[in-house]
Amino acid sequence: MRYSRLKIIFPIGLFVALFLDGSLSNVFAGRLFTYPYTSVLHLVLLWLVFAVFLDDRDDLATGIWAAFVGLVFDWYYTGIIGVYLISLPLIVYLCRQVKPWLDLNFLTLLMVYIINLTIVEAFAYTWYSLCDVVNSGLADFAVYTLGPTIALNLAIFVILYYPVRRLYFSVN
């Protein structure tokens, strides 16, 4: 497959991931949001992290697409603009910065993904709690939201890592 094909597949996949986040959350609401644990799907973040680390040419406009998808997320899902609009490009930027320092394999990528999940969730929590949208404590956040979220998303990461890597290998 040619590289130019990836430039079309990447944004389409990004938006499919965005809308799957929402509709899977709705379909599995009984399992994902059962008291006291809430696990949040982060397929968009996963797709972005894969794009930054698995694409060797670094030729995709990942940062701009991340800002755009973040804007749509804020508009469409929460109605509070500025949280994902900033945090997703921030993640892309940070990943770009650490990429040259890492020996890329399954485990390092898994670790980076855990850190990214923590940053995004903590960013959202901080911003929402500063604006009085959230009023739960930091300990509750860490135990009941962050933990299950990381567990769920790591499972999805493990399932999707090899298929997506094959996709990127075939174009590079």
Add this chain to the structure above:
Amino acid sequence: MQKFFSNRKLVITIVVLIISFGLVSVSVAIRDRKSTPPLIQQFGNDVAGAVDRVVAWPTNGLQSATNSVSDLLNTYQENKKLKKQVDQLAQAKVNAQTMSAENKQLRKELKLNDSLSDYTSVTANVLTRTPSSWMNQIVISKGATAGIKKNMPVMSQSGLIGRIVEVNQTNAKVELISSTSSTANRFAIQITNKAGKTVNGIISGYDKGSNQLEMGSVTSNVKVKKGDKVVTSGLGGTIPKGLYVGTVAAIKTDDYGLASEVEITPAADLSDLTVVTVAEQ
């Protein structure tokens, strides 16, 4: 790593964070206004909603398929139970029809045209749910073009589930009653006991642990028992009267011992929503 936090980059980062925080606080501040969301955001949401319909269709299809399989497995027992209820229902229905006809006539004589309990309903599909632990919101497939306005109550088949918080042209956001944020609006409700006496109040909170609604600061002397029905009271004018909320689960005194607090089991299952009804007054 030295260049990582060079002076210029640090300044840019801080500026970006300040802009982000500014955007968040502005959008939280203007969220409750009538004019929001602005036209461009509405347009963006309409486009997103249209694309979402394509993606949501197979996943929602999957959900309804699994639902129908589990329905099929329960059919026999359910059928037995329902047969018993049907006979009583026919009676109740005829009774209700004569009552409502009589009610209409009496109202005509009193020249009362609009009553609190009149409403028309719009049925909508649930498109998606906000993938966030902080917001209990769903997006439904009808918007301003179907006559939906802000603050209208939303029900599932069995009972009240929330209210409209944002309206676009072809879709709308619903904040569920399980929302615990301090900015959430509250519903005016009333409890009717076996003797026909009523207690008015508002839904003051939601207990995630027991999955129950709370009605606080109740100082009335009317005795309320477990199992009494709770409906919206229509006070305040934006919500019709008589929308079913749930049943009383327990009554206890509040932390200060002055007033009592009623716990209500909601009739609707908030984790399994596919079709909802919006009530327009």
